[in-house]
Amino acid sequence: MRNKALLAAIALMLPAPAAVAQDLDTSQLQQRADMERNRVLVRSTLRQKQRADAGRRMSRNQAQANACANRGRFAQQYGANHPKVLKLQSLCARAGYW
Numbered sequence: 001m002r003n004k005a006l007l008a009a010i011a012l013m014l015p016a017p018a019a020v021a022q023d024l025d026t027s028q029l030q031q032r033a034d035m036e037r038n039r040v041l042v043r044s045t046l047r048q049k050q051r052a053d054a055g056r057r058m059s060r061n062q063a064q065a066n067a068c069a070n071r072g073r074f075a076q077q078y079g080a081n082h083p084k085v086l087k088l089q090s091l092c093a094r095a096g097y098w
Contacts, residue, residue: 068097 071092075085092098 064092064095065097068092068095 067088068091071085071088074088075082078085
């Protein structure tokens with residue numbers, strides 16, 4: 001009987017787990033959560049930028065290929081010795097479109 005009374009007295013002196021949880025400092029957890037959110041945001045932003053840059057590169061390459069494919073038409077329209085046609089010819093040659 002005495003042991004039960006002693007255990008009951010000790011149990012009453014111990015704080016409840018919910019009350020203890022409220023006293024814990026959560027600032028480190030909040031900082032970690034903020035850092036994780038920022039990391040995820042930066043990573044997703046970089047991925048979106050890389051995808052957009054890749055799309056622009058493809059469209060730029062396609063535009064370059066189209067312009068070089070139409071060199072003959074531009075030469076007929078403006079003349080083979082027109083400065084812009086000559087510039088287009090040199091740019092296409094440098095890019096490897098012959």
